[in-house]
Amino acid sequence: MSPPARPPAPARNLVELWADAARRFADRRAVAYEEQTLTYGELDARIAAFAAGLRDTLGVQPGDRVALLMPNCLHSVVAYWAALQAGAVAVPVNVRLSAPEMQFILADAGASVLVVHRAVWPAAQQALAGLPQPPAVVGVGFAEQGVVPADALSAPALPPPDAGRDDVAATIYTSGTTGRPKGALITHGNVLFNVQSTINGHGFRPDDVHLLVVPLFHVTGLNTIMPTAFHQGASLVVTAAIAPSELLALIARHRATTFLGVPTTMILLAQCPDIGAHDLSSLRLIAYSGAPMPLETIRKLRSLFPGVRLHNFFGLTETTSVTTVLPDEQALVRPESVGRPVPGLELRIADAVGRPLPPGEVGELLVRGPSVVRGYHGRPKATAEAITGGWLHTGDLATLDDEGYLFLQGRTKELIIVGGENVYPVEVENVLTRHPAVAEAAVVGRPHRVFGEVVRAVVVLQPGAVATARELKRHCAESLASFKVPHTIEFRDALPRNPSGKVVKREL
Secondary structure, eight states: OOOOOOOOOOOSSHHHHHHHHHHHTTTSEEEEETTEEEEHHHHHHHHHHHHHHHHHTSOOOTTOEEEEEOOSSHHHHHHHHHHHHTTOEEEEOOTTSOHHHHHHHHHHHTEEEEEEEGGGHHHHHHHHHTOSSOOEEEEESOOOTTEEEGGGOOOOOOOOOOOOTTSEEEEEEOOOTTSSOOEEEEEHHHHHHHHHHHHHHHOOOTTOEEEEOSOTTSHIIIIIIHHHHHHHTOEEEEOOOOOHHHHHHHHHHHTOOEEEEOHHHHHHHHHOTTGGGSOOTTOOEEEEOSSOOOHHHHHHHHHHSTTSEEEEEEOOGGGOSOOEEEOGGGTTTSTTOOBEEOTTOEEEEEOTTSOBOOTTOOEEEEEESTTSOOOBTTOHHHHHHHEETTEEEEEEEEEEOTTOOEEEEEEGGGOEEETTEEEOHHHHHHHHHHSTTEEEEEEEEEEETTTEEEEEEEEEEOTTOOOOHHHHHHHHHTTSOGGGSOSEEEEOSSOOBOTTSOBOGGGO
16 A cells, blocks of 8 residues: 655745645646636646746746736736746735726836736726836736737746745735825735634635635735635635625535625625525635624524534734634624634734733734734835834724633724713724614714714614614613713715725715
């Protein structure tokens, strides 16, 4: 009997992670997109040809920045791994940005190449027009003078340049809710650690089929789902669809086993009228992150998917992705918690001068460990302010309980002070969303000549639901001190959000 195959040596970088996957799982399905399906071997051939084209045709050198401006599609997968194989730094750009915002990122990153999808080309053209040194452009799905068609970008494969764990793999720009976006420098080692954190925290498995609906220009898709799937030899179902009916159809068609998304997607999914028309029995994990999940939605998901594990999780661009996970067993017990840190990460709640605070005290959340990024591209001062002694100062207000569960309370700049009393917006938002008529809520401070500030809430009701401001105030008064109860409540059809989906409270 032949001895069992040895497990592969740990990858030193993401290029090695992919090379190992392509070798070990060559005949397995790697990715499905629309009507296309590629095995690991077929995908490897496309990545190698694209990488060689970047280097041979466009002259990309190690360390150059290759910007990727695409919705989720097959080319967004190919171009990312090809950029790494070419020794470049990938710069995923949010396709929902305006042309001036795109222009800022392309200029700030110093991109030498832009790979752009036809759906985003009109905005990209405007962005490129204002750049003194525009990058070379590779077009996905369209041909135009001066644009290299992506399908024509090919050359004989070249050996990839070596990269260390501390070398930068990608620069992902923060959403800029408090100012200009900053490019977080994410290293190969950051992502490799995050792959293990995903396996430890979410229990990803080699036989999984992951529905990749979260965009690859954000860390959950780029650093959590995709590299972990490839490391394990699992399959990806890539989509840019957002309609709940389309997502349900994809889950049923491909027998998807995991579905990671934002709470808004889960709320809409739970309300989809034809959810019972699809065979969703393959699902085993639903995970949500990015905002508080209403308790009623958790209960609805539990009833719709009784055998599916529900995970809440928390992460930042600056912590690569997965930082804490709330397991299924705690979904209804601690619905307002985002869980405990994954192995290898440390959390601290600190006061204004960085001193640790005891459990239950509100302070700034600090994170330390192998997932904390190297810093910000071209911003040494911002890097020094954000990372001190290895601790990342997140700017998030939070508490830790006696068992190490993390509870977010909002941003430090969003603290409301009512007559000298601190009010944390998330606490009020959580109470509001417990009301069965409320789908979403955002809380901000409003100037007041007597109290300094008072609490103002903006509420989005569930479809078809009815509630009055007086009713919601009474609901809040049952759980909150009087100074925390909203002074005014405004009803809107939707909350203002930035292109990353985060609520822009300065507009409220």
